[in-house]
Amino acid sequence: MRDDFLSGLNPEQLAAVTLPHESALILAGAGSGKTRVLTTRIAWLVDSGLASPFGLMAVTFTNKAAREMLTRLTAMLPINTRGMWVGTFHGLCNRLLRAHHRECGLPAAFQILDMQDQLALIKRVMRALNVDEERTPPRQVQQFINSQKESGIRASACESYDPQTRRYIDVYGEYEQQCQREGVVDFAELLLRAYELLSRNAMLREHYQQRFRHILVDEFQDTNRLQYQWLKLLGGPDTAMFVVGDDDQSIYAFRGANVGNMRDFEREFRIGKVIRLEQNYRSFGNILDAANALIENNEGRLGKQLWTAAGPGEPVRVFEALTDQDEAHFIVEEVRQLHREGTALADMAVLYRSNAQSRLLEHQLFAAGVPYRVYGGLRFFERQEIKHALAYLRLTANRDDDGAWLRVVNFPARGIGARTLEAVQVAAREGGLSLWASCCSRPPGGAAANKLAVFVRLIDELSAEIAELPLPEKIDALLDRSGLRDYYRAEKDGEERLENLEELVNAAQNFQYEVEGGTVEDFLAHASLESGELQAEVAQDALQLMTVHSAKGLEFDAVWVCGLEEGLFPHENSLSAHDGIGEERRLMYVAITRARKRLYLTLATQRQLYGQTRYNLASRFLREIPEPLTQWLNRRPPSSANHGGYAAPRVQTGAAVYAGTQDLQGFRIGQSVKHGRFGQGVIVAAEGSGDDARVQVNFPEAGVKWLLLSYARLEAC
DNA sequence: GTGTTGTACATAGGC
DNA sequence: TGTACAACAC
Numbered sequence: 110m111r112d113d114f115l116s117g118l119n120p121e122q123l124a125a126v127t128l129p130h131e132s133a134l135i136l137a138g139a140g141s142g143k144t145r146v147l148t149t150r151i152a153w154l155v156d157s158g159l160a161s162p163f164g165l166m167a168v169t170f171t172n173k174a175a176r177e178m179l180t181r182l183t184a185m186l187p188i189n190t191r192g193m194w195v196g197t198f199h200g201l202c203n204r205l206l207r208a209h210h211r212e213c214g215l216p217a218a219f220q221i222l223d224m225q226d227q228l229a230l231i232k233r234v235m236r237a238l239n240v241d242e243e244r245t246p247p248r249q250v251q252q253f254i255n256s257q258k259e260s261g262i263r264a265s266a267c268e269s270y271d272p273q274t275r276r277y278i279d280v281y282g283e284y285e286q287q288c289q290r291e292g293v294v295d296f297a298e299l300l301l302r303a304y305e306l307l308s309r310n311a312m313l314r315e316h317y318q319q320r321f322r323h324i325l326v327d328e329f330q331d332t333n334r335l336q337y338q339w340l341k342l343l344g345g346p347d348t349a350m351f352v353v354g355d356d357d358q359s360i361y362a363f364r365g366a367n368v369g370n371m372r373d374f375e376r377e378f379r380i381g382k383v384i385r386l387e388q389n390y391r392s393f394g395n396i397l398d399a400a401n402a403l404i405e406n407n408e409g410r411l412g413k414q415l416w417t418a419a420g421p422g423e424p425v426r427v428f429e430a431l432t433d434q435d436e437a438h439f440i441v442e443e444v445r446q447l448h449r450e451g452t453a454l455a456d457m458a459v460l461y462r463s464n465a466q467s468r469l470l471e472h473q474l475f476a477a478g479v480p481y482r483v484y485g486g487l488r489f490f491e492r493q494e495i496k497h498a499l500a501y502l503r504l505t506a507n508r509d510d511d512g513a514w515l516r517v518v519n520f521p522a523r524g525i526g527a528r529t530l531e532a533v534q535v536a537a538r539e540g541g542l543s544l545w546a547s548c549c550s551r552p553p554g555g556a557a558a559n560k561l562a563v564f565v566r567l568i569d570e571l572s573a574e575i576a577e578l579p580l581p582e583k584i585d586a587l588l589d590r591s592g593l594r595d596y597y598r599a600e601k602d603g604e605e606r607l608e609n610l611e612e613l614v615n616a617a618q619n620f621q622y623e624v625e626g627g628t629v630e631d632f633l634a635h636a637s638l639e640s641g642e643l644q645a646e647v648a649q650d651a652l653q654l655m656t657v658h659s660a661k662g663l664e665f666d667a668v669w670v671c672g673l674e675e676g677l678f679p680h681e682n683s684l685s686a687h688d689g690i691g692e693e694r695r696l697m698y699v700a701i702t703r704a705r706k707r708l709y710l711t712l713a714t715q716r717q718l719y720g721q722t723r724y725n726l727a728s729r730f731l732r733e734i735p736e737p738l739t740q741w742l743n744r745r746p747p748s749s750a751n752h753g754g755y756a757a758p759r760v761q762t763g764a765a766v767y768a769g770t771q772d773l774q775g776f777r778i779g780q781s782v783k784h785g786r787f788g789q790g791v792i793v794a795a796e797g798s799g800d801d802a803r804v805q806v807n808f809p810e811a812g813v814k815w816l817l818l819s820y821a822r823l824e825a826c
Numbered sequence: 827g828t829g830t831t832g833t834a835c836a837t838a839g840g841c
Numbered sequence: 842t843g844t845a846c847a848a849c850a851c
Binding site: 171680 | 827828835836837838839840841
């Protein structure tokens with residue numbers, strides 16, 4: 110039995126899986142069988158009686174990873190994995206808070222705000238405080254609040270040395286109180302509350318410390334400070350921490366991830382020997398060598414070198430296109446060719462740094478009739494119709510949820526306008542009440558009072574009617590009673606939304622199958638935490654389009670990494686960030702290591718971005734890949750004139766310069782020129798053609814000037 | 827209350 | 842260039 114799942118492991122994997130009861134750090138490279146090691150470790154612990162299924166906890170970052178772990182465990186062990194503490198940080202904290210809601214001062218039916226909900230609440234608070242949204246953008250306040258919480262700092266403990274920070278803190282404080290009044294928590298709050306609960310309650314802490322003799326953590330490089338502190342609280346003197354991560358794949362510093370946690374862990378848990386999983390089972394040698402060479406350029410790595418028993422395979426193909434159009438065209442043609450040769454579309458992926466790049470690709474794929482699927486974008490539970498339906502459900506569970514109240518009080522329209530809402534909000538603020546409580550105890554006068562009363566009655570009756578129904582029927586009834594179904598039925602483009610609402614009933618049905626005794630609160634928490642792709646995988650074979658970020662953890666036979674230009678990848682915004690280039694390089698490392706057999710790197714020297722043409726230099730990352738590993742498909746950009754009637758490019762001042770090939774009477778962008786009066790300068794932009802051709806020149810002494818080529822006598826120099 | 831126009835904005839995105 | 846959201850008129 111045991112040999113079953115231990116066979117086939119390499120020596121390092123085997124050593125990791127069968128480690129004795131002690132804390133360990135596993136440095137697991139891309140494609141090194143990390144998930145397998147993690148799940149096999151759990152199976153081995155349980156199978157050999159070293160741990161009970163309920164005496165261990167496993168933490169992942171995504172629900173998908175948690176699900177996969179549970180699925181594999183179910184296949185390996187003859188046990189019911191239900192009830193095991195396997196999940197995401199947020200999911201497990203939610204579980205902890207539900208179980209001890211009284212100890213941490215939350216109502217039993219507390220609701221979870223997603224990012225949208227949180228932003229909406231922040232805006233409401235800011236309006237109540239009369240904070241100017243121009244000078245203090247709500248998004249920045251949101252970031253401020255979340256990063257404070259991730260550092261474990263409450264509003265009362267914040268320090269400010271300037272008026273702007275003072276304003277942030279004021280909003281933070283009021284926001285905290287408002288959340289408390291409404292009985293809602295945001296994502297960061299789930300973690301912070303769980304942390305505070307354990308740090309303040311010694312009995313509870315010791316209970317869990319004794320219970321979890323093994324804690325296993327996946328993707329440790331992505332943990333933030335608070336998550337690491339929380340793990341340390343849960344781990345008692347007898348807990349073995351089994352931590353798996355890859356510092357080279359840390360790509361979420363921008364949202365608080367702290368790679369430093371790996372080094373801290375190594376030190377604080379006195380890890381004697383780090384186990385390195387360096388054998389790669391995914392890619393051919395050239396691809397791995399390219400990745401290794403690239404990442405060598407980063408500083409402060411823990412150090413690791415991927416290798417494979419497979420041969421070198423094909424060279425890394427590099428294609429330099431003239432324009433982004435040509436780049437997309439090239440990719441589409443190569444995809445079709447590979448497809449003809451027998452590679453399934455689903456085994457190919459085009460990766461890009463930013464979402465804006467997908468549009469052009471989609472356009473050309475559509476024109477060529479190649480099926481494709483774009484990842485990212487609106488998730489199921491983030492759709493407005495779903496949010497509306499869930500808001501009704503939230504109100505039946507918790508009347509004080511102002512966000513839900515505001516969302517549906519006048520949707521579908523009930524003649525309750527902005528004036529009335531303003532009055533209710535003012536009254537609620539004065540009385541320190543929720544909107545619901547306020548309009549029940551001190552309703553505004555006038556005709557609106559009636560309409561509000563109708564809404565109150567609707568929610569009360571709805572709650573009573575569905576109280577005894579099973580969850581899916583609750584939602585089904587609510588869709589009718591609220592008028593949502595009728596509304597979208599009448600709407601001319603409402604069909605898809607109507608289908609989504611039916612899908613919500615299905616989702617509730619499935620939820621009931623999966624979670625025995627799942628309550629409305631459980632389902633709502635599930636909806637907040639699992640905003641993900643709920644729709645069944647589309648059966649059609651389709652090319653995969655996604656950002657490099659969302660490709661993490663995936664693999665494909667053939668991968669195109671496109672837009673390899675300075676400013677785009679590495680992204681210009683990363684230049685100013687601390688270790689920004691380092692993180693971009695890790696991102697590139699992740700991109701490269703997605704490919705099994707064939708890797709393409711493409712770039713365009715001229716690209717439309719936000720309606721303007723930009724001229725970019727080739728990405729530095731291309732230079733960091735050794736020549737012998739690559740094959741340049743077109744060393745020189747094609748000088749062909751097959752762009753008949755092209756629009757003359759317009760360039761923004763300050764855009765990266767590139768020697769374009771367009772006819773400017775012998776001049777080109779980026780060229781140094783001399784002018785009779787203005788002296789020496791550099792051409793930074795061009796416009797028009799023929800006699801109307803103008804160039805923009807940056808003269809260090811005279812500034813930036815537009816000059817008509819036919820008049821200004823420019824000299825090349 | 828709904829449809830229309832106008833303006834600001836545009837890295838990455840898990841829970 | 843395209844979208845999202847707010848302010849505006851009907």
